[in-house]
Amino acid sequence: MEWLLWGIFPYLVLLVFIGGHLIRYQYDQLGWTVKSSEFLSKKDLRYGIMLLHWGIIFVFIGHVLGLIIPKGFYDAVGITKDAYHLLAIGAGIPAGLAAFIGILLLVKRRFTNPRVKQTTSRADTVALLALLVVVGSGLSATFMNIDSQGFDYRTTISPWFRGLFYFNVQPELMADVPVWFKTHVLASFTFFAIWPFTRMVHVFSLPFMYLTRSPIIFRKKRNKNAA
Template identity: 60%
Template structure:
């Protein structure tokens, strides 16, 4: 029974979520290009947005960087550089915990802003609330998993979750690797499933709208108009 559940959760469901994620973006781009934006509310309130957004985005930037180094980079790479499991664990905690705390505080401020400023609350859609709700679960569950794994002899996700995740992209499905993963890590992964599933249908699509052409465009030249006497 457990093997069947593992196959569903860690062998089948990831591809369903990935299909929704990719297909949803294609559908959204084809049907709702004018709604493809972050729907900024800066003109309604700036103070809480500036603090909350800065903490959240910088915190998430470091969190995602840590995920990249821990999940996408194989253990053998670290071993080739002489980095032991204990050293990696200390480095991961030193950067991961502050980044996670910053992201949680920033997200909490953004939620408070949505609830306390009436003009913003009235313009907040159901999709916006869904984003905040699932983001909060994702970030809090991830930070909780980090705190519960502070022990230097704790669970090493680089030998279980990491190879399982990398295997999905080359169709090497190994759900058995997830069998002994602690429940708090599984909650974090399932929360990410849910968040990825609603992503294409919310304001989160703006993440893929970085104006790359701005890097190569010509400078805008402003000329001062001189009035004639």
């Protein structure tokens, strides 16, 4: 079971993530969109979108600092465990709360606004609820580990995660990880598995063509009745 969850499942998710995007881009380019519902209703959208996006950005930065950068680097530059933990909690909780409140506002809007609900597909529902579980489980794990003497994921989850990228799979590192961290990791991988089949693909829709296209010229329409 340990090998299935922490050794095989991540690579299956990676295969689905990459393959799903390639297949969808090849056969469903017209569906490659966020399907904005702003024109249907702006209520709760502005604050929900802002909180979710800014929260996710800072949460992503925190995950890079905690998972990608080895603990030895922090030791080498003189950042102690307590200092790192204080930074992680001090920045992680506000960012997580912002993202969680943002997704709650969007979920509420999606399922209580009649016009928006009418245009909500099953994929939209799955994506929103999956993201809610990911953010909620991550925030719960942060609160459960608020004690500076608690679990140090930099010696377990972080090396396990980095090992996946150079095929040094070590599922034993996840054996003693608290259940709330395991829940967050599995929820995140599940979310990435369904990502290519939802509106989340819009994240990769970067408008590079705007850099090279000709400028659009706007001309003011003359008033025919003017003297």
